Amino acid sequence: MKYNFDKVIDRSNNYSAKYDELESKFGRKDLCSMWVADMDFESPKPVIDAIKARAEQGIFGYTSRTDSYYDAFTGWYKRRYDWDIKRELIANSPGVVTSLSVLMKEFTKAGDKIIVQTPVYYPFLNVVKDNGRQLVLNPLKNIDGDYVMDYEDLKKKIDNKVKYLILCNPHNPVGRVWTKKELIKLGNICIENNITVISDEIHGELVYGENKYTPFASISEEFRKNSIICLSATKTFNIAGLQDSFVVFPNKKTYEQFKGFLDILGIKRNNCFSLVAVETAFRHGEEWLKQLLEYLEGNCRFIIDYCKKNIPSIKPNKPQGTYLVWLDCRDLGLDDESLNDFMINKAKIALDEGRWFGEEGKGYTRINIACPRTTLEEGLTRIGKAVEEYL
Ligand SMILES: Cc1ncc(COP(=O)(O)O)c(C=O)c1O
Structure with missing residues (x-):
């Protein structure tokens, strides 16, 4: 249509x-x-139709995430990027910003430093500061309007207190779709310095022309093990009001820790419309x-x-x-x-x-x-x- x-x-x-x-x-x-x-x-249209059909059922009780919902999500990334996401390492949260904040709160301690690449989506700055962690800025280089990462500055800013780098892949607000080569260079610096990459990939599907989104964890097994990936259908399909997002963890321990924290808050389930909307978007969008x-x-x-x-x-x-x-x-x-x-x-x-x-x-x-x-x-x-x- x-x-x-x-x-x-x-x-x-x-x-x-x-x-x-x-x-x-x-x-x-x-x-x-x-x-x-x-x-x-x-x-x-398939998303709107699926939500209407769900509304017609007239029962809006507690929900359960089905295999079919997760298959739609993992199938999308397998089909489009040949990226195998392990089902047992996927957690859900109401939103990417929630996930980032929980990661700061649960995975870091007072005194830890977190690197972000400014100018950047401002909640990155807030989740670090609001959780009482130290922000380390690694500004992008602006070369006549073209932005690139400043690896030399990054290396200078690293010390043993730096635990995480929050990457915006692709980058809001400068619109860069980081190339695989750029990500490899960044990822290697992080591995060498024991810094885990938290990659916010919410804009991953919104890329133009020849530019290619590279899921950070899909680059290599080494990168997968050293990253936490935040994903969501909400930006791509304009369903942010339904509040659902995914976090892909490198291992069961980190997955359990994240999920455990949300469980304590009683954040365990999706709203019923988000489940059908997200599944339908990944299958038919x-x-x-x-x-x-x-x-x-x-x-x-x-x-x-x-x-x-x-x-x-x-x-x-x-x-x-x-x-x-x-x-x-x-x-x-x-x-x-x-x-x-x-x-x-x-x-x-x-x-x-x-x-x-x-x-x-x-x-x-x-x-x-x-x-x-x-x-x-x-x-x-x-x-x-x-x-x-x-x-
Ligand atoms: C880079 C980035 N991350 C996260 C979000 C918001 O995600 P959520 O609504 O899932 O918290 C946005 C929204 O603009 C964004 O640009």
Whole structure:
């Protein structure tokens, strides 16, 4: 079937964070909402149908995760990446951020250091700090808008207190899809220094063109044993509100420790809709995903062309993956407070502020382009007009 990603959907009765939290988060309601990372598109039709059918059953009691649910998950990664995920090493959690936080709390102790590569998805910074661990920053190198890992800096930052590195693979917000070669180089440094890699691969399926997502643990047995992988269908298929994610552990001991902690909190089961939605997405979502990626790639081209022609003082990166575009606004010459105020009160657009992602995000802002092209155009027109008036 042909999906229509141009369809504009009113999310006002959608209980959506993206729209309902505009006033509390940005101080006004009349904003074009392009911040939090979910999509303004309907999920794949088979997913919607499966949820409807489940709702029709009318009984929403306690759930049990079936073999079929796990087979759908492992089958996806086997089929697409030839990656064998061992069933007995898969844990579930309501979300990737929950998993990261539990990993910090349960797997590290006071004084341990954790490396992150800024600018990066800000909950990485928060889960380390909020759990009382020491954050070590290994900023990415920005070479005229192309971001690469800084291995020399990484080596310098390592000491025997560093226990984990949290990797964003692919990377939010800079849109890099790390190559196998880059991951091998990083992974080897971590192995040499007894640092376990926690790889957040939630954006793994959202990659464009020739770029290839490499599941970190699929690289080699050595890498598998030295990593914990966070995965989820929620970003790919726009079902974040259903709250389900997976963690793939290297051994039974770590799996049990994680699962044991969630058990103590009473987090043992999925909600019933997430089970059918996730299973159906992994079994029948591929065609939708293919069409989605074509549309998103079109949006990437659109924003780049638009800015070049109409807002040359704002420079978008060209994402290799993710539906998040990193806008370099430094030519506007505004400090962070003023840039934030400019986007909200002059352009009337809600974006993720660059500084949330770390020091290196100053002068930047992040726009979510997973929306119909007309919405994207509206957002860019607003920014363009405000910039014209300002300059
Ligand atoms: C890199 C990354 N990890 C995790 C999440 C959120 O995951 P969850 O909703 O499963 O906590 C996001 C959402 O934007 C993300 O970009």
